[in-house]
Amino acid sequence: MSHLPFLSSKLMHIPDGFLSVLVSAIFWMISIMVLIKALRETNRLLSERQVPLMGVLAAAIFAGQMLNFTVIGGTSGHLLGAALATILLGPWPAVLIMTSVVSIQALLFQDGGILALGANIFNMAMIGVFVSQAIYTYVTSLLKKKSWVFFVSGFVAAWASIFIASLSCALQLSLSGTSPANVVVPAMAAIHALIGIGEGLITAGALVFIFAARKDLLHNDLSKTGDHKGIIIGGSLIAIVLAVLSPIASSHPDGLEWVAEQSGFLGIAQDAFYEIIPDYTMPGINDPALATIVAGIIGVVIVFVVAYGVARNEKHSKRNQISHG
Amino acid sequence: MHPGVKLVFTLVFIIFLNLTPAQAWPAYIFFYTFLLALVLVSRIQLSILFQRTLLATPFILAAIPLIFSANPPYYSISLLPDVEIYLSLEGLQKFVSIAIKFFISIQAAILLTATTRFPDLLFAMERLKVPKLMVAIIGLAWRFLFVIRDVVLRMIRARTSRSSSLSSSSHSGGSLWWRARVTGVMAGSLFLRSIECSDRIYAAMLSRGYVGVPLPSFSKTISINRNEFLGLGFGIFLIVMIWIFGLFTGG
Numbered sequence: 001m002s003h004l005p006f007l008s009s010k011l012m013h014i015p016d017g018f019l020s021v022l023v024s025a026i027f028w029m030i031s032i033m034v035l036i037k038a039l040r041e042t043n044r045l046l047s048e049r050q051v052p053l054m055g056v057l058a059a060a061i062f063a064g065q066m067l068n069f070t071v072i073g074g075t076s077g078h079l080l081g082a083a084l085a086t087i088l089l090g091p092w093p094a095v096l097i098m099t100s101v102v103s104i105q106a107l108l109f110q111d112g113g114i115l116a117l118g119a120n121i122f123n124m125a126m127i128g129v130f131v132s133q134a135i136y137t138y139v140t141s142l143l144k145k146k147s148w149v150f151f152v153s154g155f156v157a158a159w160a161s162i163f164i165a166s167l168s169c170a171l172q173l174s175l176s177g178t179s180p181a182n183v184v185v186p187a188m189a190a191i192h193a194l195i196g197i198g199e200g201l202i203t204a205g206a207l208v209f210i211f212a213a214r215k216d217l218l219h220n221d222l223s224k225t226g227d228h229k230g231i232i233i234g235g236s237l238i239a240i241v242l243a244v245l246s247p248i249a250s251s252h253p254d255g256l257e258w259v260a261e262q263s264g265f266l267g268i269a270q271d272a273f274y275e276i277i278p279d280y281t282m283p284g285i286n287d288p289a290l291a292t293i294v295a296g297i298i299g300v301v302i303v304f305v306v307a308y309g310v311a312r313n314e315k316h317s318k319r320n321q322i323s324h325g
Numbered sequence: 326m327h328p329g330v331k332l333v334f335t336l337v338f339i340i341f342l343n344l345t346p347a348q349a350w351p352a353y354i355f356f357y358t359f360l361l362a363l364v365l366v367s368r369i370q371l372s373i374l375f376q377r378t379l380l381a382t383p384f385i386l387a388a389i390p391l392i393f394s395a396n397p398p399y400y401s402i403s404l405l406p407d408v409e410i411y412l413s414l415e416g417l418q419k420f421v422s423i424a425i426k427f428f429i430s431i432q433a434a435i436l437l438t439a440t441t442r443f444p445d446l447l448f449a450m451e452r453l454k455v456p457k458l459m460v461a462i463i464g465l466a467w468r469f470l471f472v473i474r475d476v477v478l479r480m481i482r483a484r485t486s487r488s489s490s491l492s493s494s495s496h497s498g499g500s501l502w503w504r505a506r507v508t509g510v511m512a513g514s515l516f517l518r519s520i521e522c523s524d525r526i527y528a529a530m531l532s533r534g535y536v537g538v539p540l541p542s543f544s545k546t547i548s549i550n551r552n553e554f555l556g557l558g559f560g561i562f563l564i565v566m567i568w569i570f571g572l573f574t575g576g
Binding site: 014021051067103104179204292 | 335336339340342343344350351352354355357358359361362365366368377380381384387388390391419423424425426427428429430431434435438443446456458459461462463464465466467468469470472473474476477478480481501502504505506507508509510511512513514515516517518519520522523524526527530535574
């Protein structure tokens with residue numbers, strides 16, 4: 001299986017079926033808006049020279065997710081790369097790079113769903129990048145002029161990007177009613193607090209190496225151009241809101257669903273949607289059990305007919321090939 | 326078939342499948358029948374379909390707590406004389422619904438990628454008004470993914486031959502700290518190599534007349550013909566019918 005090595009970071013890639021369409025649509029819209037902004041900023045800041053750079057770095061992050069090291073018995077730390085890309089290239093190009101990575105994983109390797117892609121992009125390409133940028137800036141300015149500043153700020157930024165992104169992922173799942181918040185939030189948080197350490201160590205190691213080999217890349221204009229105040233404030237806000245919201249959500253028995261119901265938001269949306277068709281029972285098939293059986297029989301017949309048709313067709317084409325060739 | 330048709334159809338299929346309420350078992354059967362019929366017509370190998378589906382299954386763990394925590398009525402099952410667990414029927418039905426939707430959606434996505442070449446998919450995305458810069462980056466990433474994967478595999482092989490992958494420190498050459506640092510250095514050098522590689526790629530692109538416009542598409546001239554358009558319309562019509570049917574039968 002050639003694609004097996006790519007399937008390393010399962011936990012944060014939500015497949016289809018786990019998010020309600022409403023939640024998916026909301027996060028698609030948010031992601032598209034941020035993406036448009038990122039494309040505009042990148043176009044403004046970078047020359048066409050950077051297009052191949054971003055493409056190749058996206059491939060490097062994707063392939064770099066295979067890099068791992070054993071921790072204890074079977075578990076391993078590995079790289080997701082949002083923080084590393086942010087620190088090297090600046091936030092907006094990093095958003096584009098991570099979006100490419102997540103999209104290819106969904107489209108080509110079924111690592112994460114297509115409908116859920118908006119939410120996955122939001123978690124990994126946006127929260128991951130913005131939180132890294134905010135934390136990296138804070139820690140760097142706190143530890144001015146220390147030689148190990150890259151190491152510490154890189155580690156903290158990478159850990160926080162994983163941790164906060166996993167909180168967002170957990171909240172999306174519980175908002176969809178797929179997983180109760182009091183289970184999924186602590187579980188995701190605990191797992192990713194550990195995974196984040198691996199991410200942090202690798203990111204810090206990479207930064208130390210780059211610092212030694214190509215110091216110019218860390219001091220280049222690329223990540224310093226433009227005013228990132230908005231991102232820094234946004235990233236900190238996201239981190240704070242998610243960090244506060246998660247314990248609240250998980251301490252309440254029904255978590256976010258309850259919040260959504262209280263505010264009447266989810267209920268209204270769903271009612272309006274299903275009221276397009278009023279109460280109505282199908283003539284003949286209002287017994288669900290009967291309907292299931294009928295559907296099953298029709299299904300089997302359709303599949304059989306198609307299989308038969310394909311087989312016949314194949315026979316014909318083979319015969320034609322023989323007679324012609 | 327035109328890749329845009331396939332992409333749109335897959336999106337519509339997955340959206341309506343996920344809009345179908347929980348417990349609409351007959352509708353699920355119809356959705357899966359429809360998909361299986363397409364799989365049969367496309368003649369992709371069933372073993373590939375199910376192998377790839379299995380690879381993504383562990384995520385189902387996220388929905389398992391539903392079985393125990395949804396609304397009453399609860400049913401108690403005694404595992405041991407003194408140990409009882411409570412199951413919620415509604416939760417169980419929700420869980421099975423999620424698992425079925427996941428199962429069918431991922432197979433629809435596999436059908437799309439197994440029958441469409443990636444450049445065609447990029448072309449379809451361009452047609453659906455995905456920004457050119459985004460498509461260009463995704464396209465480049467896909468092209469160099471396999472080259473860079475080989476670089477990473479070489480690095481990992483080199484590290485393994487120097488035995489830093491074992492977990493006990495007496496065999497691995499160093500502590501956990503050391504192993505993490507080695508991996509970090511690998512990631513760093515991978516980045517540097519990629520950056521240098523991209524400079525060469527840029528030079529090569531320039532020499533072939535690249536002027537900042539993203540790479541030309543592969544099958545720009547092909548447009549959707551009448552038959553494909555009708556087929557797409559009919560397919561979406563069927564999906565909507567199944568979905569409406571699902572609204573009545575669902576819980």
